[in-house]
Amino acid sequence: MQRRSSIQYKSTEMADLSIKLGQLDMINPVMTASGTFGYGEEFADLVDLSRIGCIIVKGTTLNHREGNSYPRMAETSQGMLNAVGLQNKGVDYFIEHIYPRLKNIPATFCVNVAGSSIDDYSLTAQMIDDLENIPAIELNISCPNVKQGGMSFGVKPDCAAEVVAAVRKVYHKTLIVKLSPNVTDIAEIARAVEAEGADAVSLINTLMGMAVDAETRRPLLSTVTGGLSGPAVKPVALRMVWQVAKAVKVPVVGIGGIMNATDAVEFMLAGASAVEIGTANFVDPSVTMKVVDGIDEYLNRHGYKSAREIIGALEV
Amino acid sequence: MKKILSDFIVSENIHLNDHYILLKLTTEAPLPDMLPGQFVEVRIDDTPEVMLRRPISINFVDKANNMLWLLVHLIGKGTFHLGTLREGDKLNLLFPLGNSFSLPECPSPDSKPLLLVGGGAGIAPMLLLGKLLADRGYRPTFLLGARNKEDLFELEQFASYGDVCLSTEDGSLGEKGFVTQHSVLDKKTFAWIYSCGPKPMMMAVARYAKSHGIECEVSLENKMACGLGACLCCVEDTKDGNQCVCKEGPVFNINQLKWQI
DSSP states (O other), X not given: OOOOOTTTTOOOSOOBOOEEETTEEESSSEEEOTTSSTTSGGXXXXXXXXXXXXXXXXXXXXXXXXXXXXXXXXXXTTEEEEOOOOOBOOHHHIIIIIHXXXXXXXXXXXXXXXXXXXXXXXXXXXXXXXXXXXOEEEEXXXXXXXXXXXXXXXXXXXXXXXXXXHHHHHOOSEEEEEOOSSSSOHHHHHHHHHHTTOSEEEEOOOEEEEOEETTTTEESSTTSEEEEESGGGHHHHHHHHHHHHHHOSSOEEEESSOOSHHXXXXXXXXXXXXXXXXXXXXXXXXXXXXHHHHHHHHHHHTTOSBGGGGTTOOOO | OOOEEEXXXXXXXXXXXXXXXXXXXXXXXXXXXXXXXXXXXXXXOSOTTOOSOEEEEOOEEETTTTEEEEEEEOOSHHHHHHHTOOTTOEEEEEEEESOOOOOOOSOOTTOOOEEEEEEGGGGHHHHHHHHHHHHTTOOOEEEEEESSGGGOOOHHHXXXXXXXXXXXXXXXXXXXXXXXXXXHHHHOOOSEEEEEXXXXXXXXXXXXXXXXXXXXXXXXXXXXXXXXXXXXXXXXEETTEEEETTTTOSEEEGGGBOOOO
């Protein structure tokens, strides 16, 4: 793609920010990462939820999960570790109590689906398939904080393929598969889930990490290890998005330490069609609005008419 | 209660001693009503090692001057940075967060006194709570404890809202020992106890309350990230399952908690 002069084409008109992932139409490429934005409602005083491309709500499992014991979080240099362990009230509760509220909010919601067996995943996905106002799910085969399942499905291509194939049979809307970075070759996993019908892949989930308190000689998390997120993981995430975008034809959603619009644009240049904002929501709860505006500003400044023009536009 | 994200200006950063500051912050918009026990999440800028906001309890709301007071214990990299702020500096706040201490109805002639127990930095929310109780016609008893007299602050203001009892571990001010050893606990019968401070102190207070059949609320300070109930990092194991200290708390009735007391 030829770079255009920023001066010649400078425009004050809004660029076209819309992005499509499978059948999911988004008004812009900015999504929120599961587990960092609750059900969106928690941020409603601070953010115009209708201006977010897609809100991915908290990881939902077939049954209620209490999650791991406290402490579940430790701040590290330019990042944080978490070991929440998919605390949620289960898909029945979501459908009965949370979905009725969400369907009245003018915003786009996607549910992150997690599980510890193939049946868990497909039953949960099937139930969410029936919800009119949930146009997509993100299949979480990459949670590092659950003893059984979760990440174990996402670290081997054949297991990843098996769970995606099972969900694809019962889920008819847009299926995004969230990949773990805790693997030798993430592109291989991406190809495996694409082959089984994933409409998009999102990456990266958190990197397995650990923090220690030297004074007390104890780990800072109850689970000893947890998932690292925040700016510390961004270079790793960017590299993996770049590798996966070259390996698959389906759209890639970039996640990992995106704190501002420039970070988001970098992921898109590396091949992401959209991005998820996670940890940054804790630092600035209104960051999603700034990223939307900042991407628009970038596109205008560089003379692009559409956000789609910068996907994979990295010049190497 | 609507949550607000806004920049404040530092009016004063009073160094009370080498490890406590009183930050007086002001903002253009009139401050909304804030409840006792609620907190703010302060953004710490310009420090590469600190990313997450820091939860700080609201010490006082000076409505006449549109000022918010934060009494801060300088205890780590985030709070050390707050110690370096100067008059005129900007500070971004997310507030007001969390639930609050339960405010009783106006007192009746036979109302028993209320006890507010603050230890260390936990004395901070007791000032606003005491003021709001005084506004309702109560004269609460404050029981404030610290290691030594240098760590007890705002005593004149506390005295303007109620009776002040002091404990210091070294006996440099008030009675020597822990708050739970203070003689006021033997002299008066209280109807309700509110407490904030180090967990061992709150557990001792809770034990006293439970053994005397007194209602007791404590304010917890679990490590948190979002402050909005979204990330589920700061949970406390309660009789209703894991609850977010930032949203369902920070104030819990001791009957809700699973503390071994």
